Amino acid sequence: MPSSQVTIGAWANEFGQLISTRALKPKTLSDRFTHIAHLVRLLGGPDRPLTTLRPVDVAKAIRSVWDSGREHLALRLHIEADDFFNEAIIAGHAGINPVTHLKRPRPKVRRSRLTLDQLLAIRRRCLKRGRQWLVDAIDIALVTGLRIGDVVKLRTNHIVEGYLLVSQQKTGVRQAIPLDLKLEVARITLRKVVERCASGKVGNALLVCKNNGRPYHKNYLTSAFSAERDSTLPASTWGDDRRPATFHEIRSLSERLYRDQGQDTKSLLGHKRQSTTDLYNDDRDIEGATFRVVPIPGQRRAPSHIKAQFGCSAQSPA
CATH class of the missing domain: 1.10.150.130 (Tyrosine recombinase, N-terminal domain)
Incomplete structure (x- = not known):
């Protein structure tokens, strides 16, 4: 010593x-x-x-x-x-x-994931209440997979030669996201979203901003989303041991939907390691637990996994 x-x-x-x-x-x-x-x-x-x-x-x-x-x-x-x-x-x-x-502590993740149906229900309520700026933020996050801190900083002059230029605040990763990017299942394209957000704005105006052009703080946007979520979905949606999904969960939803579509989500989310992207791909059983199918020799075209809502909390026999 x-x-x-x-x-x-x-x-x-x-x-x-x-x-x-x-x-x-x-x-x-x-x-x-x-x-x-x-x-x-x-x-x-x-x-x-x-x-x-x-x-x-x-x-x-x-x-x-x-x-x-x-x-x-x-x-x-x-x-x-x-x-x-x-x-x-x-x-x-x-x-x-x-x-x-010492062994590293392994906290249980209690924040719920979002489904597309849940997000669309929240979006419809925002539209009904005239909160177009929040709808714009939701759409940008969904079609790009960007973090909320990057969404609120996007400007009209970030649209260059058919691309949306992004410098991710958290990692410093620089991306040129094609405006032709389309999330098929949600029938949403980046081009239409940014054109709608940029309509009537000049110079380097923010894509998501207040009527006076000033920015929304990301914490305010998160709170507004949570309020609309709570007004749209009952508390029982999340279960007893889960916390409600936040705006950030749109990033995970985007990753999961794009991966099903065949998109390279590691590049889209700007990660250096695939293992980081895979964390976003975990749906935390929000759409049912995943069960691996036991194969039968000679049987063809059987799925490798199935999802189902199934209670597995009963104790095993001694």
């Missing part, structure tokens, strides 16, 4: 300065500072020597957060602690990383 007597608090300050030099967005950096401060409190306070920490200490800290019902925070703290101790080893302040010995 190193002879360093640096305290958790002193190393937290040094570690904070270190991550500040990384190419992180302000929101990400702010969240990480919050996580670091949380870790300092959970691990015994700023005056505790860093070298006294053992795997059991970190395990208890993260477990306390998990048991309080904040499962995703427990995961974030696990990831933060791993980086925290790895950098402490490099700096000569620690000899082991106690997080290495």
Whole structure:
């Protein structure tokens, strides 16, 4: 073990300065500072020597957060602690990383997916209430698979030579999405959507904006969508252990529909890894659980899987 007597608090300050030099967005950096401060409190306070920490200490800290019902925070703290101790080893302040010995928490995803029928019902209500701007945002998100933060930043001058030019805010990925892109099952084309949104606008006007041309904040748009969702669909739609689908779930719906259509959804969503795109493809059994068909030798044209609403909660016999 190193002879360093640096305290958790002193190393937290040094570690904070270190991550500040990384190419992180302000929101990400702010969240990480919050996580670091949380870790300092959970691990015994700023005056505790860093070298006294053992795997059991970190395990208890993260477990306390998990048991309080904040499962995703427990995961974030696990990831933060791993980086925290790895950098402490490099700096000569620690000899082991106690997080290495711990299993990563696996929170259960409770947010429901959307079906196309549900989204169209919400869309019809928005139209009925005269909220065309929200309809425009829904249509853009559905036909492009873009995140809400990118939808609210699209402008008329992003339409160039038959393409919609997008620089994704979260990843920095730059895309030129053809205006001929069409989501067959929803009978919607990108060209018609952007032409409708751009109609009557000049210069670099926002495609989705207030009457005075000012932007909608993505949080306001999310809240407006959730309000229309709750007015359209009963709470029982989502089940007892699920949270209602949010605007962001349009991105997953878009991916699933386009994949069924044969579209390269990894390129459409701007992911670097197929495994990331596959997370969006998981429908979380909203359209029924998936069952693998047991093949019978010699039988042809049998499906490989079927979907069905089927209760599987009964306990197995001992």
